[in-house]
Amino acid sequence: xxxxxxxxxxxxxxxxxxxxxxxxxxxxxxxxxxxxxxxxxxxxxxxxxxxxxxxxxxxxxxxxxxxxxxxxxxxxxxxxxxxxxxxxxxxxxxxxxxxxxxxxxxxxxxxxxxxxxxxxxxxxxxxxxxxxxxxxxxxxxxxxxxxxxxxxxxxxxxxxxxxxxxxxxxxxxxxxxxxxxxxxxxxxxxxxxxxxxxxxxxxxxxxxxxxxxxxxxxxxxxxxxxxxxxxxxxxxxxxxxxxxxxxxxxxxxxxxxxxxxxxxxxxxxxxxxxxxxxxxxxxxxxxxxxxxxxxxxxxxxxxxxxxxxxxxxxxxxxxxxxx
Numbered sequence: 176x177x178x179x180x181x182x183x184x185x186x187x188x189x190x191x192x193x194x195x196x197x198x199x200x201x202x203x204x205x206x207x208x209x210x211x212x213x214x215x216x217x218x219x220x221x222x223x224x225x226x227x228x229x230x231x232x233x234x235x236x237x238x239x240x241x242x243x244x245x246x247x248x249x250x251x252x253x254x255x256x257x258x259x260x261x262x263x264x265x266x267x268x269x270x271x272x273x274x275x276x277x278x279x280x281x282x283x284x285x286x287x288x289x290x291x292x293x294x295x296x297x298x299x300x301x302x303x304x305x306x307x308x309x310x311x312x313x314x315x316x317x318x319x320x321x322x323x324x325x326x327x328x329x330x331x332x333x334x335x336x337x338x339x340x341x342x343x344x345x346x347x348x349x350x351x352x353x354x355x356x357x358x359x360x361x362x363x364x365x366x367x368x369x370x371x372x373x374x375x376x377x378x379x380x381x382x383x384x385x386x387x388x389x390x391x392x393x394x395x396x397x398x399x400x401x402x403x404x405x406x407x408x409x410x411x412x413x414x415x416x417x418x419x420x421x422x423x424x425x426x427x428x429x430x431x432x433x434x435x436x437x438x439x440x441x442x443x444x445x446x447x448x449x450x451x452x453x454x455x456x457x458x459x460x461x462x463x464x465x466x467x468x469x470x471x472x473x474x475x476x477x478x479x480x481x482x483x484x485x486x487x488x489x490x491x492x493x494x495x496x497x498x
Contacts, residue, residue: 176331179240180204180247181258183213183233185297185428186271187249188305190336192220193313195231197339203233210235212303221306222313223414237261245332247271247291248281251429252441255280267328269318273360273425274441275353278321289329292317292352294403295341296413298421300431308421310414313340315407319349342410348396355398358386360442363426364463367437368470369485370423370478378485381459382443389449389457423477430470430477439467458492 176199180191183203195201205213213233220227240263249271250258259268259281267287270277281288295314297307307313318333319325325347336343346352361382365375390397413421422431429437443464450457466480466488 176200176335177202177241177244178247178335179238179244180249181262182248182250182254183209183218183305184249185299185305185307185425186293186295187247188218188299189220189295189297189307189313190247190249190271190341191231192218192227192229192305193339193341194335195229196227197335199335199339201231202238203231204236205233206235208302209299216303219304221304221416223308223310223416240266245269245328248277251425251436251438252277253436253438259284269332270321271316273356273363273438274445275350275357276441276445278350282321287328288321289332290317290319290321290349290353292346292349292356294356294407294411296421298423298428300422300428306416306421308413308416309411312342312411314342315403315411316341316343317346317349317352318343319346321350323347323350325349342406344406351396352398354390354395355400355403357442357445358383358390358397359400360424361386361446361460361463363424364437364439364443364467365485366423367426367430367477368463368466368480369482372482374482374486378459378482378489381489382446382463385450385455385457385460386446389446389453389455392453392455393449426467427477430475433474435471435474437467437471439464439471443467456493456496459489462488462492 179202180187181204183205191201217228217230246268252274268285269289271291278290325345330345333343333345362379443460446460
């Protein structure tokens with residue numbers, strides 16, 4: 176089985192590097208300066224215990240495929256369609272992404288789609304370099320078929336990842352885990368906008384409460400934070416690298432790199448969409464979605480909004496009514 180990792184950033188880079196390190200055949204797909212750095216100098220993977228440089232095969236786009244290829248899609252959700260379109264549609268696709276829309280998008284094009292719920296504290300803010308803060312294992316991964324089930328391919332992928340420095344589980348209810356992860360990812364926009372200062376917890380809990388309300392009304396089951404913590408206990412902890420903690424999550428990193436786009440439409444926007452379909456107000460998530468997109472388009476620095484400003488915007492939207 177050859178793993179073609181489309182999007183070799185924080186998540187894809189770590190997964191690809193760990194699979195390569197344990198002897199699996201891996202091809203990384205990257206673009207721009209990151210591709211050039213990987214091609215010339217290899218991938219540098221920094222962890223709490225090692226600083227490794229790996230010469231992993233890399234390409235800037237589609238290559239001739241083999242029958243044993245598996246696509247691991249690790250791009251941001253807004254890039255899913257463009258990233259998948261050039262690839263042959265008989266290949267299995269694993270959506271190692273935040274949000275819950277990617278699998279549905281992939282299933283329009285590919286008949287073998289797998290979801291992967293990713294809990295992997297990593298960052299990618301400079302070409303050729305990925306830092307992973309998970310220890311002693313790099314992350315917690317659930318893999319299952321979409322819309323349901325866990326076939327032999329899912330089990331083999333889980334086995335390969337579990338032997339490659341991850342806690343990896345084959346799960347027929349992978350989407351329940353992904354909806355649980357979605358609730359946590361609602362905070363990505365809060366972190367990207369205002370950082371980690373005192374007082375952010377109230378906004379984060381507001382966004383999560385809205386999310387739980389719409390998921391429950393929609394009859395969509397989700398995993399709990401307690402379940403996740405139990406699986407990670409003593410296996411995947413966030414550990415500083417060189418005394419330095421990770422600056423921020425995926426949305427924070429998008430703003431830090433000035434990419435011009437952010438994933439908020441598929442995180443907070445998922446809750447807004449469900450809320451509108453069900454007639455449930457979601458003012459906190461509406462504001463977080465709108466402001467995160469504005470920050471990305473204007474290439475604003477992460478954490479540059481005042482907490483009081485964000486709180487006032489949410490209060491204003493709540494008072495005006497959210498539909």
